[in-house]
Amino acid sequence: MNDVFKALADPTRRRVLQILKAGPRPAGELSAAFPVSKPTMSAHFSVLKQAGLVTTEKSGKSIIYHLNVSVLEEALLGFSEAFGFGRNAVDAPQERPQ
Amino acid sequence: MNDVFKALADPTRRRVLQILKAGPRPAGELSAAFPVSKPTMSAHFSVLKQAGLVTTEKSGKSIIYHLNVSVLEEALLGFSEAFGFGRNAVDAPQERPQ
DNA sequence: ACAACGATTAGATGATTAGCTAATCGTCTA
DNA sequence: TAGACGATTAGCTAATCATCTAATCGTTGT
Numbered sequence: 001m002n003d004v005f006k007a008l009a010d011p012t013r014r015r016v017l018q019i020l021k022a023g024p025r026p027a028g029e030l031s032a033a034f035p036v037s038k039p040t041m042s043a044h045f046s047v048l049k050q051a052g053l054v055t056t057e058k059s060g061k062s063i064i065y066h067l068n069v070s071v072l073e074e075a076l077l078g079f080s081e082a083f084g085f086g087r088n089a090v091d092a093p094q095e096r097p098q
Numbered sequence: 099m100n101d102v103f104k105a106l107a108d109p110t111r112r113r114v115l116q117i118l119k120a121g122p123r124p125a126g127e128l129s130a131a132f133p134v135s136k137p138t139m140s141a142h143f144s145v146l147k148q149a150g151l152v153t154t155e156k157s158g159k160s161i162i163y164h165l166n167v168s169v170l171e172e173a174l175l176g177f178s179e180a181f182g183f184g185r186n187a188v189d190a191p192q193e194r195p196q
Numbered sequence: 197a198c199a200a201c202g203a204t205t206a207g208a209t210g211a212t213t214a215g216c217t218a219a220t221c222g223t224c225t226a
Numbered sequence: 227t228a229g230a231c232g233a234t235t236a237g238c239t240a241a242t243c244a245t246c247t248a249a250t251c252g253t254t255g256t
Contacts, residue, residue: 026202026203027202027203027204028201028202028203031203038202038203038204039203039204039205039206042203042204042205043204045203045204046204060202061201061202061203062202062203063202063203063204
């Protein structure tokens with residue numbers, strides 16, 4: 001779960017996820033959407049994959065990246081709910097006695 | 099908003115926020131909960147404050163840290179909702195035509 | 197078989213970061 | 227006013243990170 005937050009710390013990687021939200025994309029097409037080199041993007045993909053946020057599928061010469069929504073949901077909503085503003089805000093002690 | 103995700107990337111800082119969720123705490127008491135030096139913790143506090151995730155209040159010799167829930171909520175839920183699993187999952191195109 | 201192409205790996209570099217110790221600052225109290 | 231104490235700042239180091247170019251790998255088509 002730490003890997004997920006680490007992955008989300010970079011704006012480029014967050015945007016990759018948002019692009020992937022609209023559907024799977026080959027690495028090259030993703031790379032083309034950013035002003036950095038392809039190897040740099042490949043490193044970003046690697047971080048996202050390591051965190052489980054994306055999965056890959058080989059298709060001929062291309063490698064297709066898929067968003068893994070469940071991992072993102074689990075990390076983000078899990079953390080959110082610990083602070084009481086998730087879906088079901090339950091038993092969250094708000095203030096400390098003293 | 100990037101500052102928020104950067105701040106959340108470190109497990110120590112995430113735990114500070116979770117401790118603060120139960121109520122305000124002086125810097126020293128927060129520091130005592132972690133196996134690192136006080137200056138190191140002070141630097142973490144600085145990152146959290148920079149991101150707007152905490153606010154401070156002086157009280158005599160102590161500096162009391164407060165959790166700023168709204169900033170956390172805005173960042174986390176805002177991002178979540180962009181993926182369709184926030185409160186109101188609206189008009190999220192799931193697949194791409196081609 | 198080989199050239200072309202999509203993508204990753206290797207290797208290097210500059211910037212940022214988390215950590216430490218030592219020094220400083222501000223507030224309280226004897 | 228002089229300690230004592232909570233906390234931060236200063237200055238340093240080691241590690242991580244984002245980025246680049248050049249080289250390699252795997253697949254396709256001629």
